[in-house]
Amino acid sequence: MHCNHYRERTMTEQQAIDTLKAKGICPTRPRVAIYKYIQEHFTHPNVDEVFTHLSPEVPTLSKTTVYNTLRMYAEMGLCSMLTINERQLVFDGNAKSHAHFMCKVCGRVYDVPTADKMLEEMHIPGHRAEEMHLYYRGTCQSCLLKQERM
Amino acid sequence: MHCNHYRERTMTEQQAIDTLKAKGICPTRPRVAIYKYIQEHFTHPNVDEVFTHLSPEVPTLSKTTVYNTLRMYAEMGLCSMLTINERQLVFDGNAKSHAHFMCKVCGRVYDVPTADKMLEEMHIPGHRAEEMHLYYRGTCQSCLLKQERM
DNA sequence: TTAAAAAATAGAATCAGTACAAATTTTTAT
DNA sequence: ATAAAAATTTGTACTGATTCTATTTTTTAA
Numbered sequence: 452m453h454c455n456h457y458r459e460r461t462m463t464e465q466q467a468i469d470t471l472k473a474k475g476i477c478p479t480r481p482r483v484a485i486y487k488y489i490q491e492h493f494t495h496p497n498v499d500e501v502f503t504h505l506s507p508e509v510p511t512l513s514k515t516t517v518y519n520t521l522r523m524y525a526e527m528g529l530c531s532m533l534t535i536n537e538r539q540l541v542f543d544g545n546a547k548s549h550a551h552f553m554c555k556v557c558g559r560v561y562d563v564p565t566a567d568k569m570l571e572e573m574h575i576p577g578h579r580a581e582e583m584h585l586y587y588r589g590t591c592q593s594c595l596l597k598q599e600r601m
Numbered sequence: 602m603h604c605n606h607y608r609e610r611t612m613t614e615q616q617a618i619d620t621l622k623a624k625g626i627c628p629t630r631p632r633v634a635i636y637k638y639i640q641e642h643f644t645h646p647n648v649d650e651v652f653t654h655l656s657p658e659v660p661t662l663s664k665t666t667v668y669n670t671l672r673m674y675a676e677m678g679l680c681s682m683l684t685i686n687e688r689q690l691v692f693d694g695n696a697k698s699h700a701h702f703m704c705k706v707c708g709r710v711y712d713v714p715t716a717d718k719m720l721e722e723m724h725i726p727g728h729r730a731e732e733m734h735l736y737y738r739g740t741c742q743s744c745l746l747k748q749e750r751m
Numbered sequence: 752t753t754a755a756a757a758a759a760t761a762g763a764a765t766c767a768g769t770a771c772a773a774a775t776t777t778t779t780a781t
Numbered sequence: 782a783t784a785a786a787a788a789t790t791t792g793t794a795c796t797g798a799t800t801c802t803a804t805t806t807t808t809t810a811a
């Protein structure tokens with residue numbers, strides 16, 4: 452029951468292409484690179500981070516494309532788009548609803564495992580709920596330890 | 602078990618002043634008006650709405666003051682600040698953690714009663730959680746009905 | 752191969768939110 | 782009550798994330 456520590460997972464180019472195709476998305480170079488990136492990095496990157504990391508590899512990449520592509524992925528269920536940070540959107544390659552923790556000190560966003568039960572309690576009489584987001588904000592372990600040392 | 606329908610609650614000027622004083626906040630004219638407004642209107646207003654509604658009554662009011670004051674209230678536990686709308690912050694006079702539903706069609710934000718049990722599950726080993734936010738997004742009852750009619 | 756459609760790009764525009772310094776109001780101490 | 786100090790408010794300018802628009806490139810289909 453502990454939170455993610457920026458583990459990484461590798462994904463081959465072919466796997467990325469196959470997933471996009473299966474969703475009916477034309478696997479262009481920027482799209483494959485962006486999908487691969489968010490699947491391999493669990494740091495909950497914002498658009499700028501994705502853009503900066505991929506620029507060397509896809510030199511013609513534009514930030515607009517990163518915005519458009521990530522938004523499309525979120526709408527199609529290939530990733531999730533979080534509004535946990537009040538200043539900017541961040542993305543998570545894991546599209547399954549799960550809780551997040553944002554540290555107000557360092558700004559990092561962590562995954563928090565959630566009882567599945569909670570996710571199923573999504574029925575709200577009258578309305579039709581399509582997404583659920585559970586966010587915590589506070590001070591992360593790493594920042595708590597730093598504070599203690601001072 | 603239904604959601605809020607923009608019910609209103611009245612609060613006297615004196616009640617607002619007393620609450621602010623109890624928190625050690627100097628009850629100036631803008632502050633009292635802003636506090637009273639968010640306690641009386643359960644529409645989850647953004648800064649612009651608060652500003653626009655209070656301008657006639659407090660003609661010298663500035664938007665900066667609304668921003669600063671609402672942020673201070675949120676930090677001091679006198680209201681909550683929600684990032685449920687990806688475009689702007691909205692505020693809720695009810696500072697107690699409870700779930701919210703945002704309609705993607707009309708943009709309205711509704712309160713959703715939550716099992717208290719869920720709110721107590723706030724312990725995340727290692728980290729120190731200070732806030733919890735549970736958001737749903739989808740289509741609200743009113744917009745569903747409109748769609749059916751078409 | 753070529754025309755049409757789809758995707759990507761660059762740069763401008765937008766707009767919520769913040770920083771800051773000046774002006775005003777409130778509080779404090781005499 | 783009054784002057785000085787502190788706190789608050791204000792307006793303007795600024796920042797920076799996101800979106801818009803027009804153009805270029807790539808892909809698709811005939």
